[in-house]
Every structure is written in structure tokens, then in C-alpha cells.
């Protein structure tokens with residue numbers, strides 16, 4: 562299997578795998594969405610809230626803030642506290658703010674970390690307060706995964722697609738440019754009196770170009786042995802860290818299968 566990483570730009574990247582079935586890459590995508598552990602705020606203790614947002618609405622908004630860190634924390638289900646919440650499975654963030662003026666916006670950056678977990682993005686609006694209104698609260702963050710609740714899903718976008726194959730029969734192509742105009746992703750262009758594909762991975766296989774071509778010169782298929790994984794991280798982990806974490810999760814599952822098989826051999 563050949564693997565190539567394309568177009569890493571901050572929170573987004575694309576990985577291309579050649580010589581492997583798409584289901585193999587899809588296993589990594591599904592593991593990232595369902596099994597990779599990241600921190601999120603799970604409980605909020607509101608001491609004071611004189612703003613217009615109900616406590617429940619404020620707590621819901623805080624649960625959706627992407628958090629980084631969490632090193633040293635264990636999942637509550639594996640903690641000796643039995644999941645009740647303790648310093649080994651929870652990290653605390655606090656918020657204490659009083660509006661100095663009307664229409665004062667409170668952002669996620671006002672949350673102060675008291676443990677190993679901190680806010681990944683300081684620019685997320687939490688509430689708008691009028692002068693002298695106050696919010697004082699303590700938020701408890703814990704590790705979780707996407708299969709528990711969407712707030713622990715570490716990606717806002719995770720897509721696997723085949724490599725599109727676009728064939729142009731030049732003996733039929735009259736360079737009408739209708740396919741170029743109709744393509745929603747603008748992946749076709751006419752250069753030096755020839756129709757060319759300029760960005761093959763942007764093709765969504767919509768076949769609008771096939772329908773638009775008056776001479777039937779274009780045919781579209783896909784390579785089932787070449788897949789692309791596109792990720793957009795919401796900030797808890799970088800896309801590269803997400804892939805590595807998913808590989809670790811899958812490796813542990815495979816190891817448990819190997820262990821079970823070796824145990825059954827010894828028993829027989």
C-alpha cells in the first residue's frame with residue numbers, strides 16, 4: 562500500500578492510499594468518528610448567572626467547545642471512582658466574568674484551565690451580557706468518544722472517496738466546452754486545444770460533464786483500489802494526530818484478536 566499526504570492546511574488534510582480496498586481506509590474514518598478519545602465539558606456547576614441565557618442553554622454551548630489536552634486523564638469507565646468524577650478522570654475549567662458594558666460578548670477564551678485540559682479555540686461566543694450581569698461557573702471536562710455523544714466527535718468532516726477516472730475520447734471531443742462550464746467543481750479545462758482534468762480529487766463523480774457533452778466523448782468510472790481520506794479537525798487533535806490515534810485503537814483491537822486466537826490454540 563502506498564500512502565501519500567496531500568494538502569495539509571491547519572485543521573484540514575487529505576491522505577491518499579493506493580493498492581488498498583476503500584473499506585480499509587473507511588475503518589480508520591469510522592474509528593476517528595466513534596472511538597478516538599478527546600476531552601469535552603460534561604458537567605457544569607453554575608454558581609451565578611444573571612444573563613439572559615438559561616443555565617441549561619449555557620451548559621449546552623459549553624459542551625460543544627473543542628478542548629485540547631487531557632494527557633494523564635483516564636476514561637471515567639476505567640477510573641477507580643467508578644465514573645462518579647474525580648481528579649483522575651476529570652479536569653476543571655472555571656469562568657468568572659462581569660460585563661463592564663451593555664452587549665458584552667463572553668468568549669470561550671475566558672474559560673480558565675485548572676487542569677490538563679484547555680480550550681482549543683478562544684473565539685467561540687458563549688453569551689452576551691448587559692452591564693453588571695455576571696456568570697460564575699465551574700465546568701468539568703472528561704474524555705469521551707463520538708459513540709457516546711457527538712460533542713466528543715473530534716472531526717467536523719471525515720470523508721472517504723474513490724479515485725475518479727475520467728476518460729476523454731479525443732476522436733469524439735469537439736471542444737464544445739459545455740462540460741467545462743457545467744462542472745460544479747471546475748476540474749476540467751481546455752488547454753492547447755485539448756480537454757484536460759486539472760484537479761482529479763475534487764471530482765464528486767456527479768457525471769454532469771457526461772450529460773452535458775453533446776458528442777458523448779466523456780466517460781467516468783472509479784478506481785476501487787485507490788481511496789482518499791479527507792479530514793477536518795474541530796481542534797481537539799490535529800488531523801495527523803487523529804489518524805495516529807485511530808491506528809492505535811485499531812491496533813489494540815487486532816492485538817486482542819491475536820491474543821484470543823493464541824489462547825484458543827493453547828487450550829486445544
Ligand SMILES: [Zn+2]
Pocket residue numbers: 637640641642643644645646647648649650651
Ligand atoms: Zn474518576
